[in-house]
Amino acid sequence: MSETVVLDVEVKSPIERVWHALTDSATLSKWMLFKSNDFRPVVGHTFQFREAPGWTGVVECEVIEVDQPHRLTYTWVSGGESNLRQSTVVTWTLTEADGGATRLHLEQSGFRPEAKQEIGGASYGWKSMLDQLQSLLASA
Amino acid sequence: MGDVYSAVADPTRRQLLRLLADADELPLHEMTARFPVGRTAVSKHLAVLKEAGLVSDRKAGRETRYHLNAAPLREIQEWVSFYERFWTERIDRLKDLLEEENG
Structure with missing residues (x-):
C-alpha cells in the first residue's frame, strides 16, 4: 500500500486560465516553490523542477497525460538515487464551477507509507504553493 | 478559526494541551489548580485553544469539561x-x- 496526498481548492478564475498556470513553464515558476523548470504539456516529455530556496534537490518528471483543460498527470521523482528517493505521480483534475470559478483537485500518490516526513512535507508544500497560485490568479 | 501556530506560541497554552493530552477530559477547576495564574487567565487561554479548534468543551452539570482535539x-x-x-x-x-x- 502507498500513501496519497490529496488537496482540493476552488479558484476564482476560468478553467483555461488555471490550466495555463499549471502548464506554462514561466507561470509555473511564479507560484511553484521551484524557480525553474523545463515543463511542456506534451505526453512523454521529461522535465525537471529545480532551484527551491534552501534546497539543492531536483525533481525528475515525465508527462503521462494531457487532457486540456481537464486533466494533467506527471511522474514526480525526488531524492535522486538516495534512500530518500520517492517515486510518485501528480495528477491535477480541473472542473468548471459556478460563476466562472474552477475546482482544482490535486493528488500526489505513491509515497511509501513509512515516509511520514515526505508526506507531511509534500502536504504542506502543496498547500503553500496552491496559496501562491490563488494569489497569482487573483492578482492578474 | 484561530491560527493554530499562535495558539501554541504561548507556554501556558502548550502546558494546557499537555495536561489534556494525558487526560481524557478535564474540568476547568482542575486545570486552574495547576497554574499560578488565575481562573480567568486559564479560561482565556482555553478560549484561544478552542478558537483554534484544539480543544472542545461541554457542559456537565455546573462545570465545563474540556478535551483535546489534536487534529x-x-x-x-x-x-x-x-x-x-x-x-x-x-x-x-x-x-x-x-x-x-x-x-
Whole structure:
C-alpha cells in the first residue's frame, strides 16, 4: 500500500486560465516553490523542477497525460538515487464551477507509507504553493 | 478559526494541551489548580485553544469539561516536515564542508 496526498481548492478564475498556470513553464515558476523548470504539456516529455530556496534537490518528471483543460498527470521523482528517493505521480483534475470559478483537485500518490516526513512535507508544500497560485490568479 | 501556530506560541497554552493530552477530559477547576495564574487567565487561554479548534468543551452539570482535539496540530507537523527536509540536506552539506576542510 502507498500513501496519497490529496488537496482540493476552488479558484476564482476560468478553467483555461488555471490550466495555463499549471502548464506554462514561466507561470509555473511564479507560484511553484521551484524557480525553474523545463515543463511542456506534451505526453512523454521529461522535465525537471529545480532551484527551491534552501534546497539543492531536483525533481525528475515525465508527462503521462494531457487532457486540456481537464486533466494533467506527471511522474514526480525526488531524492535522486538516495534512500530518500520517492517515486510518485501528480495528477491535477480541473472542473468548471459556478460563476466562472474552477475546482482544482490535486493528488500526489505513491509515497511509501513509512515516509511520514515526505508526506507531511509534500502536504504542506502543496498547500503553500496552491496559496501562491490563488494569489497569482487573483492578482492578474 | 484561530491560527493554530499562535495558539501554541504561548507556554501556558502548550502546558494546557499537555495536561489534556494525558487526560481524557478535564474540568476547568482542575486545570486552574495547576497554574499560578488565575481562573480567568486559564479560561482565556482555553478560549484561544478552542478558537483554534484544539480543544472542545461541554457542559456537565455546573462545570465545563474540556478535551483535546489534536487534529489541527497536523498542520504544524506538516510544516515542520517540510522544513526538516531542507535542514537535513543543509546539515549534510555542512558536514561535507567540514570534512573537506579537515582532509
